[in-house]
Structures are given as structure tokens and as C-alpha cells.
Amino acid sequence: MSEPEAAPRQETAVTSDAIESPLLEVDGLRKEFGGVVAVDGATFSVAEGSLTGLIGPNGAGKSTTFNCITGIHEPTGGRVTFDGQDITGLAPYTLANRGLVRTFQIARELSEMTVLENVMLAPGGQVGESVLRSVTPGLRSEVIKAEAAVRDRAWETLEFFEIDHLAHENAGNLSGGQRKLLEMARVLMTDPEMILLDEPLAGVNPTLEEKLLERIHELRREQGLTFLLVEHDMDVIMNNCEHIIVMHQGSVLAEGDAETITSDERVLEAYLGGDV
Amino acid sequence: MSTVDTIRGRLDALPDVGLVVGFIGAIWAVMLVLAIAVGGANWANLAAGFVGSVTVLIGGYAILALALNLQWGYTGLFNIGIAGFMAVGAYTTAILTAPTDPAAGAVPGLGLPLWVGLIGGMVMAAIVGGLAALPALRLKADYLAIVTVAFSEIIRLIVNWDGLAEVSLFGVPVGTGGATGISFKSANDVASTLINGVGQPLVTAAEGVGVSGPNLANLTYGILLLLVVAASYWVLARITDSPFGRVLKAIREDETVTQSLGKDTRLFKIKTFMIGCALMGLAGVLFRGQAGYISPQQFRPTITFYVFAALIIGGSGSNTGSIVGAATFSGLLFYLPARLGENISLGGTRAPGNIVDAVAGFASLDPAPLLAYIISNVSTLRFVLIGVVLIYIIQNQPDGLLGHRNEPATSVSLDRPQSGSGGETDE
Amino acid sequence: MGIAEFARDGRVVVGERPGAAVVAAVGGFLLLDLVAKLAGTTVFFVGTKLLGGSLTVSSLLSMVVDGLLVGLAVGLAGIGLSMTYSILDFANFAHGDTVTVGAFLGWVAAYITAGLGTGAPIAELFMLNSGRQLSTVSTLAPVLLGLVVAGVGSIGIVLLIDRLTYRPMRDTDNISLLIASIGVALALRYLIAFVFGTETSGVASGGLRVTVFSMISVTDNEITLLVVSVLLMLGVHLLLQRTKLGKAMRAMADNEDLARVTGIPTERVIRLTWILGGGLAGIGGYLLVLESGTISFNFGWILLLLIFAAVIVGGIGSIYGAMAGGILIGLVDSLALIWLPSGLTRASAFLVLIVVLLLRPSGIFGGVSTA
Numbered sequence A: 001m002s003e004p005e006a007a008p009r010q011e012t013a014v015t016s017d018a019i020e021s022p023l024l025e026v027d028g029l030r031k032e033f034g035g036v037v038a039v040d041g042a043t044f045s046v047a048e049g050s051l052t053g054l055i056g057p058n059g060a061g062k063s064t065t066f067n068c069i070t071g072i073h074e075p076t077g078g079r080v081t082f083d084g085q086d087i088t089g090l091a092p093y094t095l096a097n098r099g100l101v102r103t104f105q106i107a108r109e110l111s112e113m114t115v116l117e118n119v120m121l122a123p124g125g126q127v128g129e130s131v132l133r134s135v136t137p138g139l140r141s142e143v144i145k146a147e148a149a150v151r152d153r154a155w156e157t158l159e160f161f162e163i164d165h166l167a168h169e170n171a172g173n174l175s176g177g178q179r180k181l182l183e184m185a186r187v188l189m190t191d192p193e194m195i196l197l198d199e200p201l202a203g204v205n206p207t208l209e210e211k212l213l214e215r216i217h218e219l220r221r222e223q224g225l226t227f228l229l230v231e232h233d234m235d236v237i238m239n240n241c242e243h244i245i246v247m248h249q250g251s252v253l254a255e256g257d258a259e260t261i262t263s264d265e266r267v268l269e270a271y272l273g274g275d276v
Numbered sequence B: 001m002s003t004v005d006t007i008r009g010r011l012d013a014l015p016d017v018g019l020v021v022g023f024i025g026a027i028w029a030v031m032l033v034l035a036i037a038v039g040g041a042n043w044a045n046l047a048a049g050f051v052g053s054v055t056v057l058i059g060g061y062a063i064l065a066l067a068l069n070l071q072w073g074y075t076g077l078f079n080i081g082i083a084g085f086m087a088v089g090a091y092t093t094a095i096l097t098a099p100t101d102p103a104a105g106a107v108p109g110l111g112l113p114l115w116v117g118l119i120g121g122m123v124m125a126a127i128v129g130g131l132a133a134l135p136a137l138r139l140k141a142d143y144l145a146i147v148t149v150a151f152s153e154i155i156r157l158i159v160n161w162d163g164l165a166e167v168s169l170f171g172v173p174v175g176t177g178g179a180t181g182i183s184f185k186s187a188n189d190v191a192s193t194l195i196n197g198v199g200q201p202l203v204t205a206a207e208g209v210g211v212s213g214p215n216l217a218n219l220t221y222g223i224l225l226l227l228v229v230a231a232s233y234w235v236l237a238r239i240t241d242s243p244f245g246r247v248l249k250a251i252r253e254d255e256t257v258t259q260s261l262g263k264d265t266r267l268f269k270i271k272t273f274m275i276g277c278a279l280m281g282l283a284g285v286l287f288r289g290q291a292g293y294i295s296p297q298q299f300r301p302t303i304t305f306y307v308f309a310a311l312i313i314g315g316s317g318s319n320t321g322s323i324v325g326a327a328t329f330s331g332l333l334f335y336l337p338a339r340l341g342e343n344i345s346l347g348g349t350r351a352p353g354n355i356v357d358a359v360a361g362f363a364s365l366d367p368a369p370l371l372a373y374i375i376s377n378v379s380t381l382r383f384v385l386i387g388v389v390l391i392y393i394i395q396n397q398p399d400g401l402l403g404h405r406n407e408p409a410t411s412v413s414l415d416r417p418q419s420g421s422g423g424e425t426d427e
Numbered sequence C: 001m002g003i004a005e006f007a008r009d010g011r012v013v014v015g016e017r018p019g020a021a022v023v024a025a026v027g028g029f030l031l032l033d034l035v036a037k038l039a040g041t042t043v044f045f046v047g048t049k050l051l052g053g054s055l056t057v058s059s060l061l062s063m064v065v066d067g068l069l070v071g072l073a074v075g076l077a078g079i080g081l082s083m084t085y086s087i088l089d090f091a092n093f094a095h096g097d098t099v100t101v102g103a104f105l106g107w108v109a110a111y112i113t114a115g116l117g118t119g120a121p122i123a124e125l126f127m128l129n130s131g132r133q134l135s136t137v138s139t140l141a142p143v144l145l146g147l148v149v150a151g152v153g154s155i156g157i158v159l160l161i162d163r164l165t166y167r168p169m170r171d172t173d174n175i176s177l178l179i180a181s182i183g184v185a186l187a188l189r190y191l192i193a194f195v196f197g198t199e200t201s202g203v204a205s206g207g208l209r210v211t212v213f214s215m216i217s218v219t220d221n222e223i224t225l226l227v228v229s230v231l232l233m234l235g236v237h238l239l240l241q242r243t244k245l246g247k248a249m250r251a252m253a254d255n256e257d258l259a260r261v262t263g264i265p266t267e268r269v270i271r272l273t274w275i276l277g278g279g280l281a282g283i284g285g286y287l288l289v290l291e292s293g294t295i296s297f298n299f300g301w302i303l304l305l306l307i308f309a310a311v312i313v314g315g316i317g318s319i320y321g322a323m324a325g326g327i328l329i330g331l332v333d334s335l336a337l338i339w340l341p342s343g344l345t346r347a348s349a350f351l352v353l354i355v356v357l358l359l360r361p362s363g364i365f366g367g368v369s370t371a
Ligand SMILES: Nc1ncnc2c1ncn2[C@@H]1O[C@H](COP(=O)(O)OP(=O)(O)OP(=O)(O)O)[C@@H](O)[C@H]1O
Pocket: A033, A036, A037, A038, A039, A056, A057, A058, A059, A060, A061, A062, A063, A064, A065, A105
């Protein structure tokens, strides 16, 4: 199998030196499905501690970009760097353990497990994930202690996301919006450094949406977390993201703050063209 | 409310131990009634025989169903090569423990003690399971099924092959015995030792009511096997009620998500597969090799499907259900029909030798020959029954008896912690 | 293509697809060994026999013929398995027992018609144990009648089974369907055992032996198998290429996604799938018994893994693949005797199955469409 040469960079793309200290860098990312080019040389970076927006019309390649970054898909070409290290093509679990996690556009709850189990699954490196520790009489007490801590944190998280009343419910019985919240709760439990959020607010009621955004800002401020947010609600993007990346037909069309983006004619065209 | 729901409601109200004991006790009671009904003066001996045999079956299928529940019920690994992994365990134990100076015509072994053989068998089954799993675990469930069943047949063909019947391994003569099979130190000896030692007073009492020595030994063996079931249950419950078990469930639900949450799912799957196969290997020798003798015939793929039937009846995903299912399957579907067929007589009508004669009688408005034919072939028809029950359950009650129960995978109580106290446990 | 290029390609294969490289190396070695054996030479390497031996051309040819014959019948039976696998999306573990049912129905019909008037008791005829051996030349009409009954009978049975078992489960996942098929398999097999017993009966043996090319000797029954399977395969080909329904089936079998998007399989297509697949399975079973001479209640079940091997090697969903895969697996099963002791030849067919599933789950013809 011969890989195609990395696609030429988009001239229009702002190069990564525009950003002071990038945590995530995507360089010439390309993904083909059979004949379809879903991502076509996307190049951008995300500054550490930022809340960066990723927008673009339907089919622009945003979710596929997420999938390539997080190891769900193997990219056809290009490079992804996280925290200064090349992470292209690494397995999802490796990335998650390094602090790079994501939520899914269509929520993927573990439906035959309870909400609480879903959330308790997430924390990394749990002692009880070792068979020997779970079984051996003396060692199990350690597991139990750790479990109690995980449980308490899980309850707190569920309370925050206001789905604690559903804790013992099978996740498959949740509504669309509740599943989105569950996804968020789950990734937060992994103690990540950076979270890629794929339309996390779809189906979430406005009050909770406000609260979620607040929480995102709080996590940035207090723990220095970095967020890359895909969202179709322009108000949310414009009001919350200090940096916005616009994708169109698989590559980056424009980049900048809200003002730059809103005044960019090409962006308007892309959206109009996409909608017609 | 349907009958099934009523039954379920009652089952849910019982604690797990009570449930299992109740089930097995009920099956014993049925056997006892049957023995009294047909045994006449010999009823006690017959009862001991029935109860002993059914207990051995329950024990064997329970271990197997528990192992399969870990692999399939929890992790979604559709392994239909159970017979093959049983063979690996059984043959390893046999080769390790067969006497170095066997009877004329039999294959020699290494003459090691039984416990070494049992551990060796489990380890070997785990290793072979792991090796099989390495490439196969990334396959879709139905492909994994085909690969594992083909693999188990290859194993059976290899142990059946006369080229390995007796070979020299670093100068030591060992072998599988080929199609003839192999005799070895049986776990049955443990039962006999018990009976002849501490159990002597019991033996005398039993013999007083007419129970024969072999039947008593068989019953003792069955009860020992139940102890192994209890131990397996204990281990598996600790494995599944833990963060490890949580990851297994998550893999079953959605492997990609599980990976995205930082779990190296491949590793979990391989470990699970190995643990399950080790247990299958153990069952291979304790169950199939009860008499201290095994042959390739005992490891045909059909036994795999019986284990599936047992687990599906009990409820895939539930450890307690595995045992209850094994008891229901082996007691009511597998064992009871055969005994009924043997012991029901139709007032003098002899069963015709073939179905044509049976139906011919029916044509002249005499249903007796056909009935007699059916009764004398009940042990064949019970497999039809097993097939039909399997279809019925998968169509109408896919959760089996207990699979609907939500058994959360955790080692602590999941109740909301009261403010201030966060560390209470259920142990 | 130059040697350098060839060598580079080879390195690329070894590097990127080690599994394929190993398979190629093993295949090459076996071929070399076969040539050496035919030439009657033995190659030694540091004192141990590396390859070679001896093998006569005529014994090789007779193995090829055996393999081909079994392969044709397996291929016929495989068509149905392949089609249900792709159109209904599940591995049908009852397919082997459909083969058995068809064979029994056909043989009972043939046996009874052949035995009418001979004074043999009807029970003996029905139970297939009057001891009479049928052959195409001596009892042509009963053998042909049996063939038809095998096909029609198994069609009736599979339609009934679909109605009772699979139809209520159209929306369920493929593993539940697979498990249901295991139930069907058990029920069918032991119903046959209930009716016909578990003994093996000898029912056919060649009535005429002809030698072709002065090297290959075949019986009239074997020729019947050959002719009937080739004709049926041609028939299937015409059906798929020429009729509208056939084309729809092919499209669906080839492309599950298409099938899902367009909302088919319709019940009509599903019914045709069962009719075609069930009928061919029954006839395949009938022909296998004609060739091997014996029948027993579980021969189809034992054959099932071989049929799976054929279908998977040929690529699930590909009807031509199933035929080709059947022949290939038949040949593997028979030719393995050149290298393996007789107890292990069947294992080689299973090994091929496993290797193909692991390395090339789309089949060795690589998802080439059946068009
Ligand atoms: N697994 C796949 N196989 C084939 N094509 C795919 C696959 N995933 C995505 N695509 C195609 O790639 C393109 C980009 O899709 P993607 O989901 O990345 O867009 P998106 O920007 O996330 O759109 P939306 O806003 O609707 O979520 C689309 O044309 C889509 O059809």
C-alpha cells in the first residue's frame, strides 16, 4: 500500500505559529473513505488552556477530524502532535491515558449498564482493573477503598450534570439530551488535559447549557483544561470561543477570533453554499 | 402478568444463595420422587444413583456456564470452541497424571500427583486460549464463533490422531492414546478416599438402606463438584463485581467507547478469554474425566451448544443465572427425560423397533405402539426438546431466567453516599 | 515486470502483510514438495528429509477427482449458506442438518420406488436398511426421482423453519439468529435420529465403473454427481444473470449496505433465498450420499464446518465464490493426504478456514462482486 503524499497545505490556513503555546497541532491531516475525501489536508492548532471552536457546514469533515485525532480512524496522511509528541495513528486508549479524550456526536452510552456504571468506568488506572487485585482476599480491600472514592466522585459528577436521579437507570433508557450529559460526565471523570467535544449541547436544555458552558470556563481557569468544541449554534461559538477554526470540504477555510470569522466573506459563502 | 413474570418476580425476591440451593434442591426432590415411584424396595439406591448423576451434570455444566458467562455474557466474546478448550485441559491433566507403568495396551503418562495435573491442565487451557485469542479477538462475533468451533475441531482431530497416541518426549514415553483415549489418575479417587476414610460411618448407614458403593461414590463426587462450582462462583463474582468486570461489560456494549475512555480493551479481552478457558479446561477433566478416562469422542462440539443452552436458559450476563441455568438444563432437559423414558412402561405394549411399525399401529387406531416408540426414544427426543427450548427462549425470553437482573459491576454498594460518610463498604 | 521490481514487491508484501507472506511461503513449499514427490526424488537437508518422496500421477489424479466431486457437492450446499449469511445476515448453523434432511427425504423416495414390487417390506425400505445398493445405471428413474424429492422436500422444510423460527426474528441481532439456528440444528438432527435411528445405512454403490484417459476411474454415481452439480450451477448462473429477481438477489447478496438502504430484503427475496439455498442444500446432500454410498443422521452436521469453510474462502455473499470455495475446500480436504496423515486431513480444511477468516475475511477472491 502506498500512501499518497501529504496534501499540500491550504494557502489560506493560518500557520500554527500564530498560536503561542499549542497543545494540539494538526498538520496536513487527510482521510479518505474509498473515494470520498472526508478530510483534505486540514491544518490548525489549539492553544493550551483555550476554548477553541471548530465550525463548518454539514459534512465539512469535523467529526472525521476528531476521529483521526483520537485514533478512532487511522488518518490516510498528515500528522497530529499533542503536547509536543507525535501521536498520529496511536490507539484511542493511549491517547486517553495521555489526557486527550473526546465525546461523540451521536452519544454512545453503554446502554445495558447503569448511568453510574458508565461514569465509574471512566477514571483511568483504577486499581481494581487488575484481576489479581480484585480477586485476592488481602488486596481487595484496596480495591474497595478506591471504588468508594470513585463512586463518591461519580455521584458528585452526576449531581452536577443533574442526572443523579437516573443513577441506577440503564443508560439505554436516557433521553437524547441526557445521553449527551452522560458523555460529558464520563470524559470529565478521566481527568483529561484536553477534551474534544462533538456537538455536546445538542438536545440539552438552555439552562443546563448555560451551566455547562460555565463549567467549561471554570475547568479552564482552575485546572487549565483545553477544549476544542464543535457546535452548530453560532451564538455559543461566538460568545465563548476566543479562537475559531472554520472547516469546509475537509480543509481549514479560515481561522481567527469571532470578529475575524464573522467578517470573512468566504465563511459566509461556505455556509450559504452548503445550505442551498 | 405472564407466568414467566410471576416466576421472575418470585426468583428476584430470593437471595442468590437461596435461589441456587432452592433450584438444586427442587431437582433433587424430583429425582427422589421418581426413584420412590419406580424403585420399589430399591428406591434408596436408585435415588442415590439419580441424585448423584444429576448432581455431577449440574456441577459440570455450571462450571462451564460460569466460564462462558465471563466470556460471552460479560465481555461479548462468542466462543463456541468450548469443547476444544475442555479437551486441552483434560488431556493435559491426563498426560501429566497417567501412571508411568500403565496396564498393557494403555499409554503411559508422567505419573504426577492429581493437583499438579489439574493446575497444569488449567494453565495449558489458558495458554492455548490466549494463543487462539491473540489473532481472533478482533473479529466480529460471528466470525469468532466460526474460528473457535473450527479450532476446537482441530484440537479434537489432533488428540484423535494416532500419530500422537504414544510418542517419546525427551526420552519419556507419553501420548494422547489416540482414538482409544487415555486413563489417568481421576478426581474420583478423592471421593473414594473420602468415603473410605472419614465417611465410613455414613457409608455403613447408606449401605444399611441399600445404597451401593459406586452410587455413593458418585453422589460424593457430585457434591465435591458443587464445591468446585461454589469456588468458581466466588472467584468469578469477585472478578465481575469489580472495575475489571465493569470494563468487560463496557467492551460488550461498545468497544470503541471503552477504548476512548483509556482502556486497552485487547488486553482485557485476552485475560478474560484465558481465565474462561482455564475454567473450561478444569471442567473438561473434572466433568468428562470423572471416571479417570477420556477419549476424543467426549469433546464433540455438541457439548459446547449444551453449555450455551444452559447459559441462555439461566440468563446470559448473570453468574447466579449461569448456575440456575445449568441446573435447569441438566436436571430437567437433559437428565430427567432420559430417566422417565427408561422407567415408564406402557402396560405391556412393547416398543416397535422402528417408526414405520409404530405409525402402522396408529393407522389401525391403536396409539399404543407409537406412544411406546416415543417413550423408548425419549433420550433422542430430549435433544429436539433442547433445540425447541433454545429457539423459544431466544425468541420470547432472550434474558433467560435471570439475565434481566442488573448486577452492577462494582465492589461497593452504589447507594448515594450520605454527606460526610463516603467510605462504607459491603464487606 | 523486472526481477528487481518483483523482489521489491515481495519485500513490500512481507513487510506489510506478514500473514500473506507466510501463506505464500507455505504454499510454495508444498508445491515444490509435490513436484519432487511426483518426480520421485527426495531432498535431504543436514540428514533430515526436507521434501519429496514418491507419488504416482494416477493416485494424484484420483485424489483430485475425489476432491472435485466432494467439492462440487459442498459448493452446491454452500450456495444456500452463503446467501442466507449475506441476505439475512446470520451464520446458519442448521444448514448442515438441512443437507441431511434433504438427503434422507430423497433417499427414502428413491429407495421405496426402487423397492416397490421386489417384495421387500415397506418398513425396511423406509428405514433404508433393506441392504439394496442403488446406482444410476441400474435404477435411473428412482435415483432421479429421489433427486427431485430431495430438492423439493428440503425447500418445504426450510420454508417451514423460516416461518416458525426466523421470520418472527427478522429485526433481531445476528447472534440471536445464530443461536436460534443452533436450536433448529439440534431439533432437526434428532428428529431425523428419532425417525431413522442413529445407525449408518449403506444405500448406494456405483453400478458401472468407467476409466477415462486410461488413468482416472469413476463410477456412474460419481458421473451423476458431476453432471447434476454442473447443470445446477449453470442453472443458478442463468437465474442470477437473466431474471429480475435473481439480479435483485445478487445485488443484495453482494452489497449489504445497498440492501439496507433500499429497504430490501423483501419477504419475496427472502423466500427465494430459502428456496434456492434449501433446495440446493438438499440436492447436495443427496448427491454426496450417492457418491459416498452411506447415510447417517449426522453426516450433514459433520459436513457443516466444511461448508462454512467453502463459503468463507469464497467470500460470504458471493454465490460463485461458494461454488469455487467448495471445489477448493474439497481439493484441500482430499489433497492434504499427500502431506498429512489421514487422521489430520480434515484439520487442514479447517485451518484454511481459520487462516482466511483471519487474513482475508472477505474471501480469497477478495470481495470481487459476483456480477
Ligand atoms: N465512515 C465513513 N465512511 C464513509 N464516509 C464517511 C465516513 N465518515 C464520514 N464520511 C464522510 O465524510 C464527510 C465528512 O463527514 P463528517 O462527519 O466528518 O462531517 P461533519 O463536519 O462532522 O458534519 P456534521 O456537521 O454533519 O456532523 C461526509 O461526506 C461523510 O459522508
